[in-house]
Each structure stands twice: as C-alpha cells, then as structure tokens.
Amino acid sequence: MKPYHVDTLKHIALRGGLKDFVSMSSRELGTALGVSQQSASQRILELQDDGLIQRDLGSRKQRVKIAAKGLEALQREYADYIRIFEPRDRMTITGRATSGLGEGAFYMRQRGYKDQFRKKLGYEPYEGTLNLKVAGSELSKLMILLGEKGLPIDGFEAAGRTFGGAKVFRAKVKGVECAVILPIRTHHTDVLEVISKDFLRGKLGIGEGDPVALDIEL
Amino acid sequence: MKPYHVDTLKHIALRGGLKDFVSMSSRELGTALGVSQQSASQRILELQDDGLIQRDLGSRKQRVKIAAKGLEALQREYADYIRIFEPRDRMTITGRATSGLGEGAFYMRQRGYKDQFRKKLGYEPYEGTLNLKVAGSELSKLMILLGEKGLPIDGFEAAGRTFGGAKVFRAKVKGVECAVILPIRTHHTDVLEVISKDFLRGKLGIGEGDPVALDIEL
DNA sequence: ATTACTAATCATCGAGTAG
C-alpha cells in the first residue's frame, strides 16, 4: 500500500465514506488533499485496485465508500494515535464468544507452544481456546493490541511444518487469570483467542454468542 | 510540510519522543518506516529544519524529541481520526481564563463583524472576549474544533486594513449562551475566544486563571 | 558502529487532452 493512501482514505472517511457511498469528484478530493484532479483520480483508481474502497462510477459524479480493508487501515492508524495520546497499561475489549473450528486446540497441543506458555505465563494452558469475535468500535482497540509488543512467543518447526510466532498478553475474564494470544503474521482478523489454565467456557458458563469483557494488561 | 512528515513524527512519538529525547538511529527509523537509512536521515534533517523536532546529535546515536510544532501536527491528525471514529454533536473543552491584550474587544467593535454576529447568532455580542487558554490533552479537542466547519463569518475590509474570516460555534458556559470564535487563517493557537451577549467574566464571576468548562455545539 | 553527502534511479505529479 502506498504511503499516501491512508491520507486519501482519511479524507474520504471525513466526508462520511465509512457508512455510505459519498459523492466525491476527483477535483473535490484533489482540492481537499492539495493535489491535482489528475492525481486524485489516480489515487482513487489505486485505492480501488487495492480493494480499499468501493466505487460507484455513474455517468455524472462517482461515489466512493470505504471497504472493509480500508476501514481496517484507518483503524490501525487511529490505534497508533490512541497509543500516542492515550497511553494505558490496561484495556478492556468486549467480544462475543464464538465457536472456533478447533484450530486453537490443535495449536495448543504443540509442545513448541506449550513449553513457551509455561515459561512466560507460569502455567500450561488448557488445550482449547475461547474465541471472542470483536465488532464495531471495539475493533479499534484490537488494533491497539496489534501494535503492542506483548510477551513474544517464538515460531518453530515440527512435524514437517512451520508454526508461526505469536505474542501473548496477560488478561482477566470475570476475575479469572487468562491470556490473549495473537499471531505475529496477522492477517486481518476480528477474533481474539483467549487461553487459560482452565476450561473457561465451562468454568464461567459462557455460551455461544455471550458477550465477554476481557481486561487486558498491556 | 511534506506529506510523509506526519508519518515520521508518528513513529517518533510511538517510541516516546513526545515526552523526552529518545535515542533513534536513522537506520532504526528507516526500518520502522520501511525506507532506507539514507531517506530516514534526510527526513530527520527536514523535520529539524521545519522545526518539528529537536535533535541532539551526539558522537554515537542521535536523539530526537518532538517539538511544539510537531506535537501540534500530530494532534491535528489525531483530531481527524477522532472526528472519524468518535463523531459527536457536542464537546466540552476546559481552559483557564486569561486576560487577552484587549485585541478581542477591538475586533468586536467592528461593524463588519457585529452585523454578521447579529445575523448568525441572533444577538450583538458584548464588546469584549473571554479568553480561555487550553492546555494538555484538551488541545486535541481544540484541533477537532479547527477541523469543523462552524458558522462562517466572512472577512471584510475597513479603515484601510483587512479583517480576516472566521467561524463561530454556539456554546454554553455554566448554562449561559455564548459562542466560540476562531479565525480561519489559524496560526498555531491555544487560546479560545468566547463571546456572549453579556459580560461573561462579570456575570459568572470568573477570575484570572479560573478553570472554565465550555460546552460547544459542533 | 554512526550521520549524511552526491549521483543515479525511480516514483509521483500535473498539464494537456480525449472520451
């Protein structure tokens, strides 16, 4: 992604392009960005090609809307500024419990991970994860998490395949000690994986779709 | 200011460059920004020349710190993202009453302004302004105000000089109707000028240095 | 190991203009 694309997205967002298609001529955008109509036109084309915006090119004015990928880029940027201007040592993220595909459990069974968890967290987690789907304004907070260091979990090789690195953050759900684990090579995700010594769903009586507030230590 | 300078400032801020000098080699910065050491070096020089950062170039690693002008640029950017992700129709800014130089009163006496105020606000303001000095985290909110449209006040010419355009926002102090006026050609400022039908300082018993909370309508 | 100069490369921009 080109460096100035975030800036372009920002201006579209300021005009309401997050919620809906907004009418925005290349000249308008160019003026707002301090560039020519031609450059603005090209930027819009590039944003579209990169899947950052959707475009509705009518016969008159084009209309643009920020796509999911573009929203994510903006949230990332916003998260950086929150980290700069509102530094905190704890943060609460709320999500809804969602049943994973059992992938979490597979990873948690790997010795390469288990050993590191015992060393960094002081316990070997239950072989299964509580997945929390994060939505709406809570996503900005997730972006903050992505930008933080956390406790590093190294990647390794086993059984002929490679297991990527990750980072964990100590956290609490309803007073119970747990941790969030995030892959380093993070594709766009809106799901938090929570691990704990115990089987959280059972211990806390969390059902599918229940809202869960996670108090995370940064 | 070059477009990529904000991004460079952001990375310095993320490393703590807002509070103190932080050790930051051009290679480190380059890696963080995804550019070469040479480019990072040049960017730092440009930021310094533009007065956006201070630099302490020791014999080994240089140390950088974000200057007032750089902080302002970051706050402006942050304000944009707040407007995008936390839209509000009202906002409270707190400042401390400060005695202006009587400049406010001079401008308020101009017919060109008075007539417009009567038309847009419904009253002719008292010939004098309550100045509020804004500091700390409240400055980010001021930046939000700078980005908003407000009610436009046109510039004009009178007595052989030109009076610049401005924008006003309806507001309330302690329940009393008032308005904030901001020049369009805004130099870096941390002072809000509040106008009202009445002599606010007297009516509300506001003394020099008193904290005043302003509830602004966006 | 630094920072930063110069020169060559490459990306970006906008004027002109077509559709």
Next chain:
DNA sequence: TCTACTCGATGATTAGTAA
C-alpha cells in the same frame, strides 16, 4: 461538467561512499 489517459517535469529514494 465528469473521469482518466500520456508524457515530460518534478521530487523522492537509494546505492555508494565519506567522515
């Protein structure tokens, strides 16, 4: 009016290298 092409000018980046 609008979008968006080509292409020459401008500006940014990097490799090489000095200090």
